Amino acid sequence: MARIAIDMDNVMADIYSHYLSYYEASNGIKLDPQVLQGVPEGEILPDGAVRRFLLTPGFFRTAPVMPGSQEVIKALMEKYEVFIVSAAMEFPQSLREKLEWLHEHFPFISWHNIVLCGSKTIVNADIMIDDYDKNLRHFTGRQLLFTSPHNIHLTDYERVHNWEEVAAALEVEVPAARV
Amino acid sequence: MARIAIDMDNVMADIYSHYLSYYEASNGIKLDPQVLQGVPEGEILPDGAVRRFLLTPGFFRTAPVMPGSQEVIKALMEKYEVFIVSAAMEFPQSLREKLEWLHEHFPFISWHNIVLCGSKTIVNADIMIDDYDKNLRHFTGRQLLFTSPHNIHLTDYERVHNWEEVAAALEVEVPAARV
Known part of the structure; x- marks a missing residue:
């Protein structure tokens, strides 16, 4: 087999939808998923937010x-x-x-x-x-x-x-x- | 390479030394490591103590x-x-x-x-x-x-x-x- x-x-x-949900919840900004196309994963959100979310307890559990x-x-x-x-x-x-x-x-x-x-x-x-x-x-x-x-x-x-x-x-x- | x-x-x-330490700490009984020879790992202690220790928070961290x-x-x-x-x-x-x-x-x-x-x-x-x-x-x-x-x-x-x-x-x- x-x-x-x-x-x-x-x-x-x-995980991408989850980044955007977390970002909206913490910053009140709703991002258009289209603008993420072709951008490296770690750079889709400002101020190191991607890595911060990845290190946040509960992030993976609720994806x-x-x-x-x-x-x-x-x-x-x-x-x-x-x-x-x-x-x-x-x-x-x-x-x-x-x-x-x-x-x-x-x-x-x-x-x-x-x-x-x-x-x-x-x-x-x-x-x-x-x-x-x-x-x-x-x-x-x-x-x-x-x-x-x-x-x-x-x-x-x-x-x-x-x-x-x-x-x-x-x-x-x-x-x-x-x- | x-x-x-x-x-x-x-x-x-x-892990074996750790089982014996945990067992002595919880039961006051010091087992002779020699009696464990040839016995399946899960059966070296009575009353399911091996599995209970393996599920105890902190057991692996302190081995x-x-x-x-x-x-x-x-x-x-x-x-x-x-x-x-x-x-x-x-x-x-x-x-x-x-x-x-x-x-x-x-x-x-x-x-x-x-x-x-x-x-x-x-x-x-x-x-x-x-x-x-x-x-x-x-x-x-x-x-x-x-x-x-x-x-x-x-x-x-x-x-x-x-x-x-x-x-x-x-x-x-x-x-x-x-x-």
Whole structure:
């Protein structure tokens, strides 16, 4: 059974929407998501707000789920060995929050199949779904770049714009009503 | 540069000594370490005390360092790419404690090289040092079984009894004064 390593931030969790919600809550300013296109993730908000939010207790725990991710991952698990692999070590407070977030929103994923790491070069899998070039670059299996505002200019990878496209690329069927 | 995946519990952290300290502190009974030889880890203490200690906040954070591990790992890092790989997902409270413990006792190991996981089948490395058959069994690289009371009967692996033997097996020199 082929193994897939699936990233969390910007792939399973909609971190960009969460940045904008936090920014609006703290500054009263509603940003147009369009202006974030092509900008590095750390620079989309002024005054280091992105890093500040990433270090805020509760930020990861309350992130919204990326539309379609639950249904498609459940379908993938019937055909593949699915591991969730998140680079979390830079933000120690995120470790438990990420685990609890997964238990809440993806209760069908066992703790056996969760990896919180620093560098993803250690990952042994056949397919990787990630929004970052730095994670996909060293991976020798099939690389799926999940579209995120920060990566729209990358052309080196097989691109998936959303979870419906992941399902199509990996040839699993998801009942239309579920996506 | 060859990559080594090093386990934490019973390899870098002396969890057995810690069980006995906790047991003595809570029950006033000092157990002879010799009686633990050959007994499965979960059964060395009565009344489910092992699992209870593993779930106790602070248990992992205060574990003693395995003698020689700091010096030998430092020496290994000059010759190998070292990753610390710990199966921690079963005990969510341990995640942050393990990271903080590493930062305190092994400050020379970067967060990039730390992996907290469930199953270790996902690990891509050339050498694995572990005290558990279940972790080494699926690993296709060189397997070093670190001696622990629960694994003394295993004969399938290249065995290292302590960190001095790890240094010898992996051909790194550690100044005598440092071990």
